[in-house]
Amino acid sequence: MTEQPPKRKPGRPKADGKNQTMIQIMRTAAFLFMEHGFEKVSLEGVAQACGVTKASVYYYFNNKAQLFTESVLLVLSVALEQTRRIMEGPGSLQERLLKVAEGHMANAHVDFETMMREASAGLSEEQITRIRNAENALNQLLEDVFRQAIADGEIAPANPLLLAHAYIAVMTVRNRKEIVNDKESLQQAAKDIIQLFWNGLAPRKP
Amino acid sequence: MTEQPPKRKPGRPKADGKNQTMIQIMRTAAFLFMEHGFEKVSLEGVAQACGVTKASVYYYFNNKAQLFTESVLLVLSVALEQTRRIMEGPGSLQERLLKVAEGHMANAHVDFETMMREASAGLSEEQITRIRNAENALNQLLEDVFRQAIADGEIAPANPLLLAHAYIAVMTVRNRKEIVNDKESLQQAAKDIIQLFWNGLAPRKP
Amino acid sequence: MTEQPPKRKPGRPKADGKNQTMIQIMRTAAFLFMEHGFEKVSLEGVAQACGVTKASVYYYFNNKAQLFTESVLLVLSVALEQTRRIMEGPGSLQERLLKVAEGHMANAHVDFETMMREASAGLSEEQITRIRNAENALNQLLEDVFRQAIADGEIAPANPLLLAHAYIAVMTVRNRKEIVNDKESLQQAAKDIIQLFWNGLAPRKP
Amino acid sequence: MTEQPPKRKPGRPKADGKNQTMIQIMRTAAFLFMEHGFEKVSLEGVAQACGVTKASVYYYFNNKAQLFTESVLLVLSVALEQTRRIMEGPGSLQERLLKVAEGHMANAHVDFETMMREASAGLSEEQITRIRNAENALNQLLEDVFRQAIADGEIAPANPLLLAHAYIAVMTVRNRKEIVNDKESLQQAAKDIIQLFWNGLAPRKP
DNA sequence: AATGAATGAGTGTTCATTCAT
DNA sequence: AATGAATGAACACTCATTCAT
Structure with a gap:
């Protein structure tokens, strides 16, 4: 009756590493929510x-709201990491904004605000807060x-928060199929939009 | 035998501009669709x-898709008329864009693109086309x-269609409560956004 | 544009009299709830x-709790009326109690308390109150x-409320199949129980 | 090869009086079943x-019905032993009946008949028989x-089986909150009920 | 013109049960 | 001895849609 140092826990050990099924479900769900709301x-x-089966989804998530939230x-955490890496990387501000826009526009998603507005009726306060954060x-x-x-002095003075929001808003323009799909490649669209965002409408004085 | 009892005719049923119930239903429905999707x-x-009763709605509209479409x-026709009036009115371009933005941002609505994406799964090709038009x-x-x-020469050269879309996109920024609700009035937000849109980010050379 | 005195209401008139379907559903539901909980x-x-279809039930009742309550x-209102009629009728108290017991025991039902305990988790406060009343x-x-x-002086002095409850409790004995089903008829069982209830266990002094 | 891994044997699995987990599960289950059905x-x-985990319960019991049965x-065997001890003890019949009633009424449980009626749909014939026995x-x-x-000659002549059932039925009256909770203690309620059961309703001749 | 009645298909959710580890 | 993973069947409830009146 001595101590067993390894102290193995009873029962089936939790699936290797990061539980593949659960992550697969989250990825799929995220894609579908972004695509259809x-x-x-x-x-x-x-x-x-x-x-898998519907019941399997419920094995990992208590309800639809939780699945949505998680x-x-x-995807938000992934996007944050990706954006941070680009932003901390080399290149002029304009170049880096363009890179971010390209990444953002490649991901098929409804713009966030829309999706959240629709979903928030079914989410708890805490869930909304977590996502908003x-x-x-x-x-x-x-x-x-x-x-x-x-x-x-790299850009003209303005409310930085407003700039951030507007920048994101402009990126959603890519959803309009008439613009993106046609002759211009997605990259070209991104470039145009950043250009517009950069220079504004006002004519330059020579 | 020319007159038939109103039995499921396709298309918008006799909008003889008079039927008050029908118009009332459309107005209400439009508001709700914009508000909730x-x-x-x-x-x-x-x-x-x-x-009225659900059956009454079906008396005027064949199905949900048609009610949505009509x-x-x-509301689109109303918005078009309103915008045209402003644009044909007096003032500099910047001033008139501001006026339009104010009107747009005052209407409590999900942005169009979002609503359409969600709805389009249930609409016929023809209905989508009509709305898109x-x-x-x-x-x-x-x-x-x-x-x-x-x-x-009032603004810098650019793709005009892109400008139009981006302009609308920027207007939806108003939904972000953090920006609008706080200290700045809605009007101020509209002004800031147009300003940003107008001048761009690039610093002006003196 | 004069007044139309008959003033017929528009639309299909509410089905004749007492709505047969709805009552049929309530009767069936009552029977099943009493039988199975x-x-x-x-x-x-x-x-x-x-x-009918499940959806039809929902056409008349908002949810299971409401169906249960109604x-x-x-059946409670029917039982009350029936009991009152017997009790206001002729015969000695013992005879009338017997009659009520026969009627009560003929109706296939779980005793009320049991059913309510199980159901009350799903009922609103108001619904519970209404039933309790x-x-x-x-x-x-x-x-x-x-x-x-x-x-x-027809019976010995005691707490009348306690008597009422105990009387009802004793009537539920009939559920025990070993007693009722076997040799004795249901009527005989009722008679025995009332007899017991009436005379008690204490031996009579001659 | 006489020893098999514990693989779904029918009947009550090795209740070697030792396995603490199994007994714990049974006690807990019994309590819950009595409380909620x-x-x-x-x-x-x-x-x-x-x-423990759901799977652990299945390790000891083949299914819900078996868990319920065991x-x-x-608890029935415990109750039997307890009742026998009281009944074989000292005191008049009335006093001992009162003691049993107090013990019975103290245990928070739905009355047996109710629970069995609800459960019996899911039990095998054999399981029902065992419990009934x-x-x-x-x-x-x-x-x-x-x-x-x-x-x-201690009590008046009557069908003894009927007396037994009625006695148990009367004891369930304690559930009625209006009676028990108020001024009278639970003990007082038990006393009243036994008294009623003992003396009956008929007036005593002096 | 407008309505009461009825339905079929689908949705979120629960739960007893199985199986490999 | 005990567990994590996965599933199928059922359930309460919603909703667009139809039809006779």
């Missing part, structure tokens, strides 16, 4: 798209970048 | 909000204005 | 037993009868 | 209340006591 996505649909938080982290990142750029 | 609005809800077309009329109006302004 | 009865089951109230009307009726009988 | 108790709930049998042992005990008391 909260209401239109059925858990049955998510399950089938993952090749999925969205996952994650979203704000992204805005904060951009805001800081703009603030610094203003201080450096 | 396509899926979340139930015909029962529309009916109750109008003080309702949206109604009405929407394009609005974009066209703005596009023409921008094109003319470019020709007049 | 709240949880075990599915709305699908109720619907099928009525030869159904139970219906209807139930109390029955108890009140018996209580009054017992009180009067005590005053008349 | 068969359907409303989920195996997940039982497991959590025991601090748990109920356990255990229950009957209790009734038999009371029946024998009553029979002896009749023979001794």
